Amino acid sequence: MAEAEAAQLKEEGNRHFQLQDYKAAAKSYSQALKLTKDKALLATLYRNLAASIDINSSDIKALYRRSQALEHLGELAQAFKDVQCCATLEPQNQNFQETLRRLNASIQEKLRVQYSTDSRVQNMFEILLDRNSEADKLEKAARNLIVLSREEAGAERIFQNNGVALLLQLLDTKRPELMLAAIRTLSGMCSGHRARATAILHAVRIDRICSLMAVENEELPLTVCNLLQAIIDALSGEDKREHRGMEEALVLDTKKDRKQITNHLLDMLVSKKVSGQGRDQALNLLSKNVPRKDLAIHDNSHTIYVVDNGLRKILKVVGQVPDLPSCLPLTDNTRMLASILINKLYDDLRCDPERDNFRKICEEYITGKFDPQDMDKNVIAIQTVSGILQGPFDLGNQLLGLKGVMEMMVALCSSERETDQLVAVEALIHASTKLSRATFIITNGVSLLKNIYKTTQNEKIKIRTLGLCKLGSAGGTDYGLRQFAEGSTEKLAKHCRKWLCNTSTDTQTRRWAVEGLAYLTLDADTPDKTILYSVATTLVNCTNSYDVKEVIPELAQLAKFSKQHVPEEHPKDKKDFVDKRVNRLLKAGDRGTIVAQGGGKALIPLALEGTDVGKVKAAHALAKIAAVSNPDIAFPGERVYEVVRPLVRLLDTQRDGLQNYEALLGLTNLSARSDKLRQKILKEKALPDIENYMFENHDQLRQAATECMCNMVVSKEVQERFLADGNDRLKLVVLLCGEDDDKLQNAAAGALAMLTAAHKKLCFKMTQVTTQWLEILQRLCLHDRLSVQHRGLVIAYNLVAADAELAKKLVESELMEILTVVGKQEPDEKRAAVVQTARECLIKCIDYGFIKPVS
Secondary structure, three states: OHHHHHHHHHHHHHHHHHOOOHHHHHHHHHHHHHHOOOHHHHHHHHHHHHHHHHHOOOOHHHHHHHHHHHHHOOOHHHHHHHHHHHHHHOOOOHHHHHHHHHHHHHHHHHHHHHHOHHHHHHHHHHHHHOOOOOHHHHHHHHHHHHHHHOOHHHHHHHHHOOHHHHHHHHHHOOOHHHHHHHHHHHHHHHOOOHHHHHHHHHHHOHHHHHHHHOOOOOHHHHHHHHHHHHHHHHHOOOOOOOOOHHHHHHOOOOHHHHHHHHHHHHHHHOOOOOOHHHHHHHHHHHHHHOOOOOOOOOOOHHHHHHHHHHHHHHHHHHOOOOOOOOOOOOOOOHHHHHHHHHHHHHHOOOOHHHHHHHHHHHHHHHHOOOOOOOHHHHHHHHHHHHHHHOOOHHHHHHHHOOOOHHHHHHHHHOOOOHHHHHHHHHHHHHHOOOHHHHHHHHHHOHHHHHHHHHHOOOHHHHHHHOOHHHHHOOOOOOHHHOOOOOOHHHHHHHHHHHHHOOOOOOHHHHHHHHHHHHHHOOOOOOOOHHHHHHHHHHHHHHOOOOOOOOOOHHHHHHHHHOOOOOOOOOHHHOHHHHHHHHHHHHHHOOHHHHHHOOHHHHHHHHHHOOOHHHHHHHHHHHHHHHHHOOHHHHOOOOHHHHOHHHHHHOOOOOOOHHHHHHHHHHHHHHHOOOHHHHHHHHHOOOHHHHHHHHOOOOHHHHHHHHHHHHHHOOOHHHHHHHHOOOOOHHHHHHHHOOOOOHHHHHHHHHHHHHHHHHOHHHHHHHHHHOOOHHHHHHHHHOOOOHHHHHHHHHHHHHHHHHOHHHHHHHHOOOHHHHHHHHHOOOOOOOOHHHHHHHHHHHHHHHHHOOOOOOO
């Protein structure tokens, strides 16, 4: 009966509420609260009661009822505020005073629990393991857990609070977003801590880690790879930490664990259960961690172990032929990554006996595949040679000398099966890198390649037979050693362009097409990294940007006299022709086209790796793009964060003024986008450099640096640096507001407006840093440029709102007259913000009682 009566009272209260009789509504809700114990109904009644009282807030009893309602709903801060109002109206009421003390104690305890690390960790896991948690809460909890794991104290608290077992539960959910969060948290916990990394490796188990890396997914294998790399770094002592006591005992010898990891990675290479992405990550980990990072280190036992126990497995990956039924799952990059690993292992060998052993294993593997009864094995053998030729070429060259290898290549070219032709043609092209080998293939294979090109309908084979391009360039820039007749290379180039310009063509085919063009462009008549390299080579060849040895006339005459060959220059490699080609390239595309076609993506790796000159030029190009383009379009997604470091490096005083200026413009554009980008700029330690350029005598550099700082002061961390004692940062900004340059004043005034709006302390500090502050402020408020004037008035309002005494000082100055004149103006469309800000300053002064409303 009581529950039914409570529900009836709730409906009655709702009717009163709709009729705007809020006092009666509050009374009905209060009566219903006394009759029900149903949690859902109680929550509804408390919310309704709070809403009624919010509208009819003059009733002290109603206010007190609402505080009780809010307390039951867990809104302690708002409940405290209501009781505080009650206590202000009736200060002698002991019930109000006692409630205030109780609520204050509850709030403090709630804050202590809420912000304690243990509680935060527990709350995050509760949300993550609750199947009914909302998506946004899940995402936030996962993100917070990852961030916490990257701090030493946070990582240790997660570890001590049974965190590893809970993270394993997240992995068991099979939900990709939770699995990624768990793996990234484990990575943070392992980084820089050998004992924790050892414990986590044993708890999660290396076989489970590798099975997670083996899944058919792009993101998960990469994330697991990062976890395994963090574990390997910790085990190998990359963290450079001192370990003592129990921690040292736990990690006395890590060689066994490291060897176990290596064995599992090698097993992944030949397992059919491993995805192509997983195999790629296993190859990456082996390449990064097996060979010595410094050849000055004598011990290469890890490489010797992998050669003895895993080289055959790596060769198996190199020899995979996608069209054969026995092929392992691969990506476009798998075989190339395996070739790179073989090259690194070979380079890490220290003596001839070690290299002889390496070569012997390769020879036995290849010759063991030759079988006249099984053509598939022969194809795999030639594919393996082809892969080694892309790695340690000297070793590949030796393998070409094995009995039957070259003959098998030529024989496979004559096969009727397209798979055989594809492998053989590709191997022939890789084998023709050295002029001596190219001569053999020109003699024995060119007619074969031409025949295949004419007869095959398979475009993948067709494009590879255009290895003729490579053979045609065997003489390099030496016009006297040209292999083909004039005009032949132009015909080949047309075929290459056909594939390159067709966006529906697969990546590998386009790569071969662009490599063909790269070779053909050595003749003056004519999106993965390998493609980028080939495109760059094409541009280098078209503009003759390569180094050419100077021919000394006297030596040339001597060589002719002794009947030695003298390199000849093609008639179209003379300066006039080269200049025409350069101009055509410049006209063919502008900055917008470059950005749209992924120029930003291509420049980032060039700016981070390579020669010193190349890094500077690429960084300068990035600065030009970042300065005038929308970063979301030029550098989509996470790529935008990679742009920051190259731009910061351009702030070096050793760089020229244009590079400094455009880097500052680029950073200004980036810093306006998001707080995460501002944090990235701070992390790269750019702020001192930006401040230094604010002192520059060069007007444009000083202006660009100040504009950048104007965006950076939005960051709380930057504001704290201005608040700190013992620095002249604020003084510099105030003085820059007094400069004559409009753009510089605008930027400095913007920075000062945001700083004074953020912290009252900075309002007081502004009046102490220089005696000219008031004169500068008055100049800003009278400025002809509306944007500068508006910012000046905002600063004035911030000072007035900060403190009554500060406001009084401004009222007693000429600024009062300026505010009055501006405030009386008609607020047209352009001046609306300026006039409104001046009026707000005057209204604040009226509130203080310094001026009367009539004025």
